[in-house]
Amino acid sequence: MGKRFYHARHFAHSLKKRSPRRYARVAGPIRDGSLRIASHSRPADPQLAKYWRFRRNLFSLIDGGGIHMTHELWFSVTPEEIAAFLARFVRACLPEARVVLDVFCGGGGNTIQFAKLFPRVYGVDFSLEHLYCTAQNAAVYGVDDRVWLKYGRWEQLSRGGAFDAVSVDCIFASPPWGGPNYLNLEVYDLEQHLQPVGITSLLKSMFRLSKNVILFLPRNSDLKQLARVTRELLGPEAKCKVLYVKMNAHLKGLAAIWGDALVNYEPAPEQPEAPPAEESAHEPSNRDIPASFYDIDA
């Protein structure tokens, strides 16, 4: 893997050795353990109270004391149930896939769930603290041996060809939505509001590496823009599939999906009986995709 990526298991050690100046920026929280979440103590910031109440939705293993988060990650980690669903969905659609790239990996909510089902997962983030959290959290879930991390701004990494030598089977990204104000908008403009770049640039940078792309987007995203950008970048016949992702009956966001194998996938009708015994947990079939997640607008 060379020196281009940090193996999650040795993240802090490798960062210190290869880039002491970068390490110095996170040395404090690494040494004093201030990013470690003591699950039973409510955070001092009242803004976080609501997120803390639902902390086990973010990481079911949070009570074990090994989960790490920054203030920002309380708001932005993908809830585990959703991340697990998306990983199972990709696994069911792309049974041969080996490599997933999680751009904007944050605290590893998605990276971890992908790493449970795929042998190699790359996580990218421009926050060293977040990469450190991903590495720590991946260790809690016992998947840090499958996770490789890259520090930097996605726009620059992509322009510089940082992943050109990697054969990526699928790209997932949960880009920043620009704070909770997105809910005040009737329609979320994917060119204006999405960060760090608009949807056209973001998708261009991703389609260079893989035709299979999933973006986790605000629930009020402009679907017309999705249709337009799909045709502009992939041709007049191309399709984007949109899954409305719900948790406990609440609409949490949209998964916008590109790539034939992902778009044309149909879940089998729900089957009441248990799956056959020989079906391993690591080889999900379409029975693993709960139909309730499907509310498709193709």
Ligand SMILES: C[S@@+](CC[C@H](N)C(=O)[O-])C[C@H]1O[C@@H](n2cnc3c(N)ncnc32)[C@H](O)[C@@H]1O
């Ligand atoms: C919504 S969070 C992702 C949460 C993640 N999926 C999880 O479950 O933990 C977005 C992340 O994007 C990172 N980010 C923002 N702009 C970035 C950029 N230009 N390049 C790389 N990472 C960026 C932030 O540091 C943040 O961790």
